[in-house]
Amino acid sequence: MSQDNAIETEGLTKHFGDLVALDHVDLAARTGTVLGVLGPNGAGKTTMVRMLATLSEPTAGTARVGGYDIVKDGAQVRTFIGLTGQFAGVDELLTGEENLRFIGRLLGMPTRDAKARARELLAQFNLSDAAEKPAKAYSGGMRRRLDLAASLVGRPRILFLDEPTTGLDPRARGELWGLVRGLVADGTTVLLTTQYLEEADQLAHEIAVIDHGKVIATGTPTQLKAKIGGQSLRIQPEEHGQLDTVRDLVAARFPDLEPVVEAGAITIGVNDDGIMPALAADLRDRGIALTEFHLGLSSLDEVFLTLTGRRTETDDADETEEAAK
Amino acid sequence: MTAATIEAPVIHRPGLGATVSQVLSMAWRQMVRIKHNPFELVDLSLSPIMFLLLFVYVFGGQMAGSTSDYLQYVLGGLIAQNAIFLTMYTGTGINADLRKGVYDRFRSLPIARSAPLAGKIFADMFKQVWSIVVMLGLGLLMGFELRTVAGAFLAALVLVVFALAISWISVLMGVVADSEEKVQIYAFVIIMPLTFTSSAFVDINTMPGFMQAWAKVNPVTHLADTMRGLLSFGPITEPLMWTFVWAAGIFAVTAPLAMRAYKRKMV
Secondary structure, X not given: OOOOXXXXXXXXXXXXXXXXXXXXXXXXXXXXXXXXXXXXXXXXXXXXXXXXXXXXXXXXXXXXXXXXXXXXXXXXXXXXXXXXXXXXXXXXXXXXXXXXXXHHHHOOOOHHHHHXXXXXXXXXXXXXXXXXXXXXXXXHHHHHHHHHHHOOOOOOOEEEEEOOOXXXXXXXXXXXXXXXXXXXXXXXXXXXXXXXXXXXXXXOOEEEEEEOOEEEEEEOHHHHHHHHOOEEEEEEEOOHHHHHHHHHXXXXXXXXXXXXXXXXXXXXXXXXXXXXXXXXXXXHHOOOOEEEEEXXXXXXXXXXXXXXXXXXXXXXXHHHHHHHO | OOOOOOOOOOOXXXXXXXXXXXXXXHHHHHHHHHHHOOHHHHHHHHHHHHHHHHXXXXXXXXXXXXXXXXXHHHHXXXXXXXXXXXXXXXXXXXXXXXXXXXXXXXXXXXXXOOHHHHHHHHHHHHHHHHHHHHHHHHHHHOOOOOOXXXXXXXXXXXXHHHHHHXXXXXXXXXXXXXXXXXXXXXXXXXXXXXXXXXXXXXXXXXXXXXXXHHHHHOHHHHHHHHHHHXXXXXXXXXXXXXXXXXXXXXXXXXXXXXXXXXXXXXX
């Protein structure tokens, strides 16, 4: 444990009845950095954020945010955190400006200051033109930006972003990334949950991969990519019988990585795409005909395939979690 | 082991002044919502207007011999009934906010935990005042003879105090129920029989014995009698006293239950 951790958890655990949503999670985010929490639906990301933002209490374990215990000193924690959840925290009937002014007033700002802060944030988030429109008329990307702006009214030092770009198109996602980078440049510590490896790679200084409530890998994006491969190579031989030969050839070219055989194809996370021509030559020399030879960015699915040997489950864990509440 | 400590104001509990300001801010939000959706006021005026017209012009002649006599009797009862129905919207509104995640935002802010609920209840009192104005206005157009103007203001005040207290039943349902529709169904199943087994619409002496026994203690009877006393005729002091006793009792039981359910909801 270091002096500079804005967020620290020790054995953080949450049960909803029989469901273990979070299981002894130890994490730390250094002050002024972005901690990316990467995981599929139902992995426990939202459960963790809700506890750290003092919305719910842990079943076991402890966490300190800004140096304060989230259970004992929740009131202190709330004075310097901001939360943007998966669900919209803005009032659809109110205009963008009113939504922000409302939060300012709640925080005890005099009306003039609340108005000024609202204007400032609307400009910063490129929403000035839509300031007088009700939030229900906003596009998905604009609404997320407004939601993020609403969590920033009180100038939080520590910000929780729960899947801030899920459901956004690539352009809106890129805009939001830019805003988050700006906040971090100003010294804000961010804990960001995401289902996208690319997002964690773009924004996070450190990444924790979680699955079924447990941390299954941590490290810097570079370390993690070295372990799992930043890109994913998929090779499918025309003849199923040649699968083992292909696997051996791939393994020989990438001695540090573990190829996965699944559904008649070989998948492997790779870091050095310079080896591709040599691998293609190997396959050609053996006379192996291919139906697929595809190199792409690793998705969360492939990260999980590499880390756990299985794909992410699109199960109903999230709904179970909801129901358990 | 010590993590970086952020300098924060040492707050254990927001002061009373801050809490009042937060409740007012919450109420301000509700007012702005009405400004953007004024149809809501029309919406909630429709059913009392319909009730008043139908009760007076359909049942009035048979109930009291003449529609004008029945109007003198029933207006206070209808105002009481409508006030109780209106409190339902407090619960449905809270339920919607809870499910949409608006309360998650509130709960991450350094504000009193009770501020969102109290603000909503407080703001809904505007709807109560609006409704009594609409019903009394229509009643006067229909020929209602007001006892005194001061009585009308006092009636509005009593109504607001009573509604403030019993709104907590609605808040409790809003927090516990998993959908707005369920809040409406619960409320309907309770409010409908409650308001009809009272002196709101008929003289309870015409009811069979077992029903009279209940109607005599029914809080709606006391509220309706108070409204009638202040607006048209009849005793005031005794029904007023019982109205406040009921309001205090309901508040004392349901407000803590609602707050407890609200805190649990967040686990």
